[in-house]
Amino acid sequence: MRGGRLLRRLAAALMLAGLGLPTVAAAETVAVVNARVVSLGAAGDLQRGVVIVRDGRIAAVGRDVLVPPDARVIDGAGMILTPGLVAAVTPLGLNDTIGSGWGGLGSTAPDLGAGFDVLADVNPNSPQIPEARIEGVTRAVLSPNAPGRSADGSARLFGGQASVIHLGQGYELTIRSGAAVVMNAGAQGASAAGGGRGALLTRLGQVLDLARAYDRNPRAFDRARLDHAPISELDLQALIPVARGERPLLVEVERASDIVNILNFAQRQEVKLILSGAAEGWMVADRIAAAGVPVVLNGEDNQAFTFDSLNATYDNAAVLSRAGVRIAFKPSIARIVFLIRTPRFIAGRAVRHGLSWKEALEAVTINPAVIFGFADRFGSIEPGKDADLVLWSGDPLETSSVARMVMIQGIEQPLTARNRALRDRYIGRLSARDDQ
Numbered sequence: 499m500r501g502g503r504l505l506r507r508l509a510a511a512l513m514l515a516g517l518g519l520p521t522v523a524a525a526e527t528v529a530v531v532n533a534r535v536v537s538l539g540a541a542g543d544l545q546r547g548v549v550i551v552r553d554g555r556i557a558a559v560g561r562d563v564l565v566p567p568d569a570r571v572i573d574g575a576g577m578i579l580t581p582g583l584v585a586a587v588t589p590l591g592l593n594d595t596i597g598s599g600w601g602g603l604g605s606t607a608p609d610l611g612a613g614f615d616v617l618a619d620v621n622p623n624s625p626q627i628p629e630a631r632i633e634g635v636t637r638a639v640l641s642p643n644a645p646g647r648s649a650d651g652s653a654r655l656f657g658g659q660a661s662v663i664h665l666g667q668g669y670e671l672t673i674r675s676g677a678a679v680v681m682n683a684g685a686q687g688a689s690a691a692g693g694g695r696g697a698l699l700t701r702l703g704q705v706l707d708l709a710r711a712y713d714r715n716p717r718a719f720d721r722a723r724l725d726h727a728p729i730s731e732l733d734l735q736a737l738i739p740v741a742r743g744e745r746p747l748l749v750e751v752e753r754a755s756d757i758v759n760i761l762n763f764a765q766r767q768e769v770k771l772i773l774s775g776a777a778e779g780w781m782v783a784d785r786i787a788a789a790g791v792p793v794v795l796n797g798e799d800n801q802a803f804t805f806d807s808l809n810a811t812y813d814n815a816a817v818l819s820r821a822g823v824r825i826a827f828k829p830s831i832a833r834i835v836f837l838i839r840t841p842r843f844i845a846g847r848a849v850r851h852g853l854s855w856k857e858a859l860e861a862v863t864i865n866p867a868v869i870f871g872f873a874d875r876f877g878s879i880e881p882g883k884d885a886d887l888v889l890w891s892g893d894p895l896e897t898s899s900v901a902r903m904v905m906i907q908g909i910e911q912p913l914t915a916r917n918r919a920l921r922d923r924y925i926g927r928l929s930a931r932d933d934q
Contacts, residue, residue: 553908559880586869607732684750749773757782813851
């Protein structure tokens with residue numbers, strides 16, 4: 499009896515935490531029928547489409563696809579099926595609460611900047627993750643804090659490495675580690691480098707030259723050169739893919755002049771860039787587009803929180819997109835309390851300010867997948883890709899719509915979360931007390 503009660507309590511605790519077992523086996527064949535399928539791929543926008551999922555991947559998409567006799571059928575009549583959403587440049591899962599301020603993590607060790615990876619800090623049982631799934635988020639690009647100074651006051655040029663995870667259940671969430679190396683090219687980065695933008699770019703060039711020398715012959719590398727460089731050998735090793743042009747720098751930058759400086763620097767050094775923030779990006783949109791550099795922007799940025807963002811505007815996303823810049827959205831630090839909900843709601847706000855509906859949806863699905871290098875597996879509903887699908891009650895960019903089904907790698911996810919279970923547990927008691 500005691501053992502039975504213990505098992506029941508354990509099961510209830512898991513349900514309360516939103517950590518129950520998947521409701522669908524990965525090997526199951528599933529057919530979603532009758533939904534409007536917004537594939538963002540070759541199939542286009544199908545008013546009454548069919549999507550077949552087999553062994554965790556999309557097997558077929560179309561209007562007249564035959565449903566296998568062994569498939570479990572999900573009727574999506576009156577609903578919209580989209581790829582799963584991406585929370586980009588986010589601290590999702592790196593902390594257990596959603597409070598004020600950026601809730602991410604970083605290293606303050608003077609010898610660990612570019613080599614720092616946040617993946618080991620991800621808590622798969624974080625209450626944020628089931629909340630994000632309920633809002634249709636199935637993947638996240640995790641970013642460490644932008645760098646400042648280290649604990650001993652020395653300069654730190656790099657914050658660490660951004661990585662990609664899926665938000666399915668279990669403990670093996672990694673999709674891609676080391677997707678980018680984070681740095682700051684604004685006022686904060688300049689301060690870390692000695693107070694000036696020129697100092698920052700000079701030191702950054704010095705570091706990349708060192709990485710190339712190290713890469714050519716690690717054994718013959720003169721380690722005495724590191725004594726006069728703002729970087730450790732550990733970080734130097736982490737920067738070799740950046741120096742080769744294989745891994746991008748994810749650069750926090752807001753001011754238009756800083757954007758131009760880092761674009762010019764990247765061209766000279768032949769390194770890849772992803773701009774993050776870019777509050778004044780609209781002012782130099784043509785320059786960004788000509789360089790072929792994508793931008794992960796804060797679509798809620800419309801006021802000067804700092805001198806670097808004096809010309810922030812809600813129109814930023816639309817202007818950048820019209821110029822030909824590939825854009826994605828990240829959560830606003832000022833609205834970090836709404837961290838989980840922001841991907842689709844920020845996209846919806848951008849539509850109000852000139853971005854097309856399709857461009858806005860792409861900015862929270864296929865675009866971040868392309869930007870961070872996992873579009874071969876995710877971001878659109880196409881055969882061969884992971885079956886990350888969301889079935890919406892209505893327009894996914896409308897606040898009144900909700901996810902009716904969320905699938906990650908072919909596994910249908912429970913639409914439950916700990917805080918909602920707590921709400922449901924106590925709301926009846928509170929209502930009864932108020933009626934007394």
